[in-house]
Amino acid sequence: MLEFALRGLRSMRKLRRLPIGVLYYADEGQDTRYSAEIIRSAAARAKRVMVLRPGPLGDSIVTQRRGQRTYRFRAIGEALRPGKLSKKPEVLRWMWNCLEEFAQLTSREKRVSVSAINVKTEALPMRTPHRVTATILVTYPETAVVEQVEAQMRSLLDKRGPRWELDMISDRPPMKERRSTLQLAKRLAQVADEWEIPLKRESSVWPSVAGLVPAKTACVCGIGPVARDLGTPQEAVQRISLVQRTLLLAEFLAKGER
Secondary structure, X not given: OHXXXXXXXHHOOOHHHOOOOOOOOOOHXXXXXXXXXXXXXXXXXXXXXXXXXXXXXXXXXXXXXXXXXXXXXXXXXXXXXXOOXXXXXXXXXXXXXXXXXXXXXXXXXXXXXXXXXXEEEEOOOOOXXXXXXXXXXEEEXXXXXXXXXXXXXXXXXXXXXXXXXXXXXXXXXXXXXXXXXXXXXXXXXXXXXXXXXXXXXEEEOOOOHHHHOOOOOEEEXXXXXXXXXXXXXXXXXXXXXXXXHHHHHHHHHHOOOO
């Protein structure tokens, strides 16, 4: 999509006169652990940022995204023989109880979700697990909100249980909806109307690199072709949107809005 848009600008002899920067990154699957600072620095030098992440179903672009934190929750206890009575709880059962209490912190009103997405156990032969590690995903709208959730998670952990650790392993900041972003989305919608391209705007619960863009910079995400079931065997791109979004991007850039 980007390649054909730039080819179109070059054929119109406008590419050289436009101050366009293109940044590729390859660690999305690692929560932009290595590219985050580079993206922040590059975005700070731009007036507008358009993230070519696939657009959501419904011919939409995204002007607001939640943040996401990932935690590693680990508990270590004794390796017990199955059925043996003990004053100390089995680590796996204790862990499940904690994860259920964490899940109760999910709040639609506060736009917060807390979910366990992975649980691994380590056990000796003929013994119950003595070490359990869970990955916990928290989506949130504001940093203050997720800090409060983390404090609640720690307060729920029973000090009388096994030894435990709760460590944050990644943090993807939210993309906040701001006036400059809405203005950019409005200009894109005007171009879309000229070509009768359907275009709406919405918010998303999933993070993207748009959250790394400084507050002073206008940013719109989901400019890429409309896609569904991302990251699954059923992942697919809506063919007509590939043409529509390429035309939308090329036409917007061709207008040379500063």
